[in-house]
Amino acid sequence: xxxxxxxxxxxxxxLDLFEAHPDRDFLAVATPGAGKTTxxxxxxxxxxxxxxxxxxxxxxxxxxxxxxxxxxxEEFGLHLEPEWRSSEAFPSDMHGVVVTYQxxxxxxxxxxxxxxxxxxxxxxxxxxxxxxxxxEGIFDAFEHAASRLSLSGxxxxxxxxxIPFVPYDFDxxxxxxTYDYGEALRDGGVVRPVFxxxxxxxxxxxxxxxxxxxxxxxxxxDRTLSSQRLRxxxxxxxxxxxxVLDQAHGELLRLRxxxxxxxxxxIAMDVEHAKAVAALLRTRHGVHAAIATSDDPLASERIAxxxxxxxxxxxxxxMVSEGVDVPRLRVGVYATNTVTELFFxxxxxxxxxxxxxxxxxxxxxxxxxxxxxxxFAGAMAERRTHSLKKREDDGEQVAVxxxxxxxxxxxxxxxxxxxxxxxLADVDPSNVFDDAHPEDLIVDTVEDLTLEIExxxxxxxxxxxxxxxGAAGTLTVSRTQRKRELRQANTDRVRMLTHxxxxxxxxxxxxxxxxxxxxxxxxxxxxDLERRLKLADRWVDKA
Numbered sequence: 001x002x003x004x005x006x007x008x009x010x011x012x013x014x015l016d017l018f019e020a021h022p023d024r025d026f027l028a029v030a031t032p033g034a035g036k037t038t039x040x041x042x043x044x045x046x047x048x049x050x051x052x053x054x055x056x057x058x059x060x061x062x063x064x065x066x067x068x069x070x071x072x073x074e075e076f077g078l079h080l081e082p083e084w085r086s087s088e089a090f091p092s093d094m095h096g097v098v099v100t101y102q103x104x105x106x107x108x109x110x111x112x113x114x115x116x117x118x119x120x121x122x123x124x125x126x127x128x129x130x131x132x133x134x135x136e137g138i139f140d141a142f143e144h145a146a147s148r149l150s151l152s153g154x155x156x157x158x159x160x161x162x163i164p165f166v167p168y169d170f171d172x173x174x175x176x177x178t179y180d181y182g183e184a185l186r187d188g189g190v191v192r193p194v195f196x197x198x199x200x201x202x203x204x205x206x207x208x209x210x211x212x213x214x215x216x217x218x219x220x221x222d223r224t225l226s227s228q229r230l231r232x233x234x235x236x237x238x239x240x241x242x243x244v245l246d247q248a249h250g251e252l253l254r255l256r257x258x259x260x261x262x263x264x265x266x267i268a269m270d271v272e273h274a275k276a277v278a279a280l281l282r283t284r285h286g287v288h289a290a291i292a293t294s295d296d297p298l299a300s301e302r303i304a305x306x307x308x309x310x311x312x313x314x315x316x317x318x319m320v321s322e323g324v325d326v327p328r329l330r331v332g333v334y335a336t337n338t339v340t341e342l343f344f345x346x347x348x349x350x351x352x353x354x355x356x357x358x359x360x361x362x363x364x365x366x367x368x369x370x371x372x373x374x375x376f377a378g379a380m381a382e383r384r385t386h387s388l389k390k391r392e393d394d395g396e397q398v399a400v401x402x403x404x405x406x407x408x409x410x411x412x413x414x415x416x417x418x419x420x421x422x423x424l425a426d427v428d429p430s431n432v433f434d435d436a437h438p439e440d441l442i443v444d445t446v447e448d449l450t451l452e453i454e455x456x457x458x459x460x461x462x463x464x465x466x467x468x469x470g471a472a473g474t475l476t477v478s479r480t481q482r483k484r485e486l487r488q489a490n491t492d493r494v495r496m497l498t499h500x501x502x503x504x505x506x507x508x509x510x511x512x513x514x515x516x517x518x519x520x521x522x523x524x525x526x527x528d529l530e531r532r533l534k535l536a537d538r539w540v541d542k543a
Contacts, residue, residue, distance in 0.1 A: 001166055005038070005042060006032070006077035006374070006385050007038070007039075007042065007354070008035060008060060008187070008422075008462040009184070009187070010030065010034065010179040010184075010187070011035055011038060011039040011042070011471055013177070014028050014030075014039055014177040014179070014454070015039060015042060015043055015046075016348055017176065018043055018175050018176075018177070019043070019046070019150065020177060022156055022225050023144065023145065024147055024148055024165075025148050025150070025165045025166070025167070026147075026148070026149050026150065026176050026177075026524070027125070027150045027151075027152070027166055027167070027173065027174070027175045027176050027177075028040075028149070028150070028151055028152075028175065028176065028177045028178075028179075028182075029151075029152045029153070029154070029175040029177070029178045029179070029219075029350070030151075030153065030177075030178070030179040030180075030184075031153060031179060031180055031181040031183075031184050031191060031352065032153040032154075032191075032345075032346070032348075032349025032350070032351065032352055032353070032354040032392070033184070033190065033191045033192075033353035034190055034191065034395050035182050035190075036123075036151045036153065037069070037123075038072075038150055039070045039253060039307070040121050040126070040149055041072060041076045041078065042076070042541075043149060044056050044076075044078065044119050044121060044149070045076050045077070045078060045458060047146075047147060047457065048095065048119060048459050049457060049458065049459065050310065051082055051117075051119075051146070051520075052117055053117075053120055054117060054146060054221055054459075054461075055090070055095065055114055055115075055118045055119070056073075056078060056080065056081060056095050056096035056098075056113070056118065056119050056120075056121070056146075056166060057094040057096050057098075057099070057100040057114070057115055057118050057119070057121070057142075058073075058096070058099075058120075058121045058122045058123060058124050058186050059098075059099055059100070059101055059104055059123060059138070060098055060099075060100060060101075060123045061099065061100065061101060061123065061127045062100065062122050062300075062319070063300055064299065064303055064304075064319070065097075065123065066098040066099070066100060066102065066299035067300065068083070068325065068429060069098045069123070070082040070098050070480055072245055073095075074479075075285060075418070076458070076482075077093050077154065077457070077458040078095045078096075078458055079093075079094045079461065079479040079480065080095060080096050080097060080098050081094045081096070081097045081098070081480060081483075082095060082097070082098045082413065082440055082480060083480070084097040084098075084099065084109040084309050084450060085164070085522065086106070086107035086111075087522070088520065088522040088530070089519075089523040090113075090114040091525070092461075092525060093461050093479070093525035093526055093527070094461065094479065094480075095458065095461065096118070096119075097114075097441040097450050099111070101127045101134045101137075101138070104134070104135070104137045104141050105133045105134045105136070105137035105138075106135075106137070107137075107141075108137040108138075108140035108141040109140065109141075111141040111142075111344045112141050112143070112144070115141055115144065115145050116145070117143045117144065117145070117146045117147060118142075118145050118146060118231050119145070119149070120145045120149070121143050121149050122138070122148065122150040122151065122257075123150070123151050123453065124152055124153065125150035125151060125152055125165075125166060126152055126154070126163065126173075126342070127213055128141055128163045128164060129162065129163040131159045131161065132161045132506075133415075134161075134543055135161050135162070138164045139164040139165075142164075144164070147355070148165045150163075150165060150166060150205075152168055152175075153171060153345075153349055154342055154345045154346060154349070154438070156445050160467050171273060177296045179385050180383070181352070181380065182383035183447070185383070187448065188466070189354060190354055191352040191353070191354055191531065192330075192351065192352050192353070192354060192361040192362065192363045193362055193363070194348055194351050194352055194362075194363045194364070194365055194380065195362060195365075195379070196364075196365050196366075196367055196377035196378075196381055197247070197364060197365075197367070197374070198364065198367050198368070198369040198374055199214060199240070199243075199244055199247070199348075199367070199369055199423055199424075200215050200216055200217045200379060200424040201217060201233050201240040201368070201369070201421055201423045201424055202214065202370040202421070202422045202424060202425070203215055203216070203229050203232040203233050203238075203421045203422075204232070204419040205228055205229070205231075205232040205419050206419065207225075208229060212419075213225065213228070213229075216231055216424065217229070217233075217368065217369040217370055217461070218369075226370065226371070226372075227337065229370075230270075230337050230339070230370055231337055232419070232421050232486045233368050233389070233421045234269060234336070234337060234368070234421075235421060236273070236277065236279070236280055237430065238421030238422070239243065239421060239422045239423065239496070240368075240421035240423050241277070241280070241335060241421070242284060243423040244333060244335075244423065245266070245277070245280055245281060245284065245285075245333060246284065246367050247286070247366065247525075248266075248284075248333045248364070248366045249281070249284075249285050249312075249313075249331060250334075251329035251364055252264045252313075252331045253329065254332065255330050255362075256312070258358075258360075259328070259330065259358060260310065261309075261328050262312075262328055262329075262330040262331070263280075263306065263310075263311070263312060263313065263314065263326065263328045263330065263331075263400060264313045264314070264329070264330070264331040264332065264333070264349070265313075265314055265315075265316060265326075265329050265332045265333070265350055266281075266289070266313065266314075266315045266316070266332070266333040266335055267315075267332065267333065267334055267335055267336045267337050268315055268316065268317050268335050269317070269318075269335070269337050270314050270317055270337075271293045271295060271317060271353055273317075273335070273342075274293055274317050276293050276314070276317045277315045277333075277335060278313075278315045281313055281315075287312050287313050287387055288301075288304070289311075289313035289314060290302050290306045290311060290314040290315070291314070291315050292314060292315070292316045292317075292319040293316070293317040293318075294317060294318045294319055299319050301317065302314075303316075303326070306326065307325070307326040307328070310328075311541055313327075317336075321363070325353060326350065326353070327353040327354065327355045328355065329350050329351050329353070329360075329363070330351065330361075330363045330364070331351075331363065331364050331366070332347065332350065332351050332363075332364070332365040332366065333349070333365075333366045333367075334347060334366065334367040334368065334373065339370065339372045341376050344376040344377075345376070347365070348365050351363040351364075353363060354407075362467035365377070366470060372506055383479070390492065393448075396490070398429035401417060437448050444515055479526060482526055484528060486526065486529035486530060487521055487529060488535060490512070490521060490529060490532055490536065493512075493537065493540065494508045494512070494531065494536070494538075496540055497539055497543065498537065499541060500540065500543040501543055507520075512532050512535055512536055512539075513532070515535050516528060516530065516531050517531075
């Protein structure tokens with residue numbers, strides 16, 4: 001567990017502002033890769049140290065991020081259960097839990113009691129406005145929390161579902177602290193400069209009513225035809241997408257000469273499209289790309305394996321959109337027809353995370369030269385160029401209106417037919433949206449922008465086994481991991497006893513639970529599970 005921590009200047013400033021804030025609600029917006037998790041956990045630890053009775057509840061967008069938050073919390077000596085379910089009692093031997101927004105919507109009444117006077121972290125809080133039920137669930141569950149710290153990596157507008165606990169000025173959410181991409185680049189050693197090769201093309205397709213169309217990305221089209229043009233470009237059967245993948249892979253190979261485990265991310269439209277993109281990488285470059293899709297129960301494991309490995313490519317469908325920490329990602333291909341500023345910024349955020357030990361860290365997001373994507377990329381490139389050249393900020397950037405492409409009816413899309421898509425020219429990634437010289441792109445960590453603080457001691461927990469605790473009073477392994485191992489060991493013993501005694505698993509479980517004094521395995525503490533395991537071992541010896 002960390003006893004001291006070097007905070008970046010923005011983290012310390014935000015922490016000071018948060019602790020001096022008189023209200024229960026605080027919204028911090030910081031660019032992806034800047035260290036929002038460290039800031040939030042530092043704030044939570046300091047609060048819990050002063051209020052040992054309080055619980056910590058983290059709400060994250062995805063299952064994968066639940067485990068990522070729990071792992072990060074362990075480094076602060078805070079034990080969070082990412083596998084808690086509403087059918088179980090709130091864990092007494094943990095500081096709290098990590099849940100998803102979907103879980104909160106389904107279990108708001110169950111969480112309402114444990115959340116009373118709790119410290120709540122709402123990660124990527126804009127998700128609470130995605131569905132009305134999610135926002136209502138968040139309000140219902142955390143209405144009486146002692147402190148609600150909301151985080152976002154992207155400035156966002158309100159939609160038709162205002163987000164609970166977030167202040168608004170007309171339709172704009174108002175952050176209490178903001179640290180944007182330009183500031184992070186100017187500080188140095190925080191985020192990477194990202195460049196946007198925007199690739200034009202000539203597309204031909206047939207509309208649902210049978211009209212033959214052809215256009216480049218320079219041609220002005222209405223929203224429906226723009227959607228069809230983009231889908232045509234992204235078709236794996238055309239020439240545009242394979243050519244862009246070729247350019248992106250070539251850039252990745254160049255980067256891997258100095259960054260051997262540098263990785264690439266292709267963001268696909270849907271599961272079938274992801275498989276087709278992976279097939280193109282395999283047939284054209286001999287690369288077996290990992291695939292992570294939202295409907296795959298093993299997607300989180302695939303992302304974790306990719307993050308710690310050295311494979312060149314991962315193809316994802318709404319799985320690596322935000323919060324996922326894969327610092328080795330240096331190249332992206334935006335091969336999805338989701339065209340909103342929020343999603344685009346989230347996708348680019350996967351490429352900005354700083355990798356210690358590297359001097360030059362350019363990253364590249366290859367995008368269709370669609371008008372909307374060009375505007376989003378241009379806005380970010382402007383912030384990047386101004387920061388790299390140390391120019392004065394001219395004030396706040398004008399917000400770009402969100403522009404969601406309309407979803408066409410299934411019967412219409414079934415009649416839509418992509419015919420051909422041809423890229424118009426190769427693009428030199430180093431020159432796109434860029435008037436900075438290579439020597440200007442050397443970004444080093446600025447040491448005087450970090451401050452060291454002493455961390456408080458986490459409050460003690462019930463149900464901790466002396467054998468599993470170290471001399472400093474912290475677990476020598478993750479408490480979540482220890483509980484998982486003990487649950488599996490208990491399950492193995494039940495199988496063994498079922499075989500040895502001829503009793504049913506239900507009978508064996510019930511007897512062990514009764515002798516150990518627990519109701520259900522899911523509610524047992526580490527000490528309970530260890531006691532139950534010893535009882536099972538004695539039974540095995542006698543059998």
